[in-house]
Amino acid sequence: MKKPLSVKCSAQCEVRLGELLPRDITNLTEFAERRLAATGLNPSTGEDVTQRALLAILQGLESDQGGRVPRLVDIETKDTFLNYVRGVISSLIEAMGRKRQFRAEHTPVLDDVMASDDRTTLLPSRNAELSDLRDQLFSRLRARAPRRLRGTVAAWEAVFSESDRIPAKTSRRYVSEVKVLAQEIITELGGIR
Numbered sequence: 001m002k003k004p005l006s007v008k009c010s011a012q013c014e015v016r017l018g019e020l021l022p023r024d025i026t027n028l029t030e031f032a033e034r035r036l037a038a039t040g041l042n043p044s045t046g047e048d049v050t051q052r053a054l055l056a057i058l059q060g061l062e063s064d065q066g067g068r069v070p071r072l073v074d075i076e077t078k079d080t081f082l083n084y085v086r087g088v089i090s091s092l093i094e095a096m097g098r099k100r101q102f103r104a105e106h107t108p109v110l111d112d113v114m115a116s117d118d119r120t121t122l123l124p125s126r127n128a129e130l131s132d133l134r135d136q137l138f139s140r141l142r143a144r145a146p147r148r149l150r151g152t153v154a155a156w157e158a159v160f161s162e163s164d165r166i167p168a169k170t171s172r173r174y175v176s177e178v179k180v181l182a183q184e185i186i187t188e189l190g191g192i193r
Contacts, residue, residue, distance in 0.1 A: 016081040
């Protein structure tokens with residue numbers, strides 16, 4: 001259970017909430033949209049996040065069961081309060097990123113990709129090209145990679161068709177080294193078309 005807000009702090013917070021103008025709410029919403037886009041989340045939920053932040057502050061004022069409780073220094077001036085609200089917004093967005101909810105969905109439209117009922121699949125000609133690339137790339141990577149990188153190469157080969165990421169089984173530095181080797185090999189193969 002949280003420590004209850006003092007009467008002075010509660011009254012001052014209500015004053016700061018009352019000072020918020022539509023322009024301030026718009027600026028907070030734009031801030032939320034920028035933060036959402038920067039973290040790969042759907043920026044169209046910026047207004048929702050802003051409202052959730054303000055609701056959390058109100059809940060913190062009205063009960064000891066949840067919500068956000070500002071410190072006295074967070075509500076000294078309107079500017080410090082706006083900064084506090086931006087912090088609450090950032091915290092909510094970070095939590096959304098962890099939960100992966102409200103994730104923006106990007107569905108590229110490509111000539112060589114056809115949509116099936118439940119997923120996007122490559123046309124057979126593109127699938128064959130990708131398979132050839134995989135075979136050439138990984139045979140050369142296995143031949144060139146030092147022993148410490150072989151586990152990372154094997155892990156990447158196992159998920160190559162399903163993922164655009166190289167799994168970091170041991171060290172993220174190894175992933176960077178494998179990427180450099182792969183880029184050299186792709187250049188030797190004439191690049192990707």
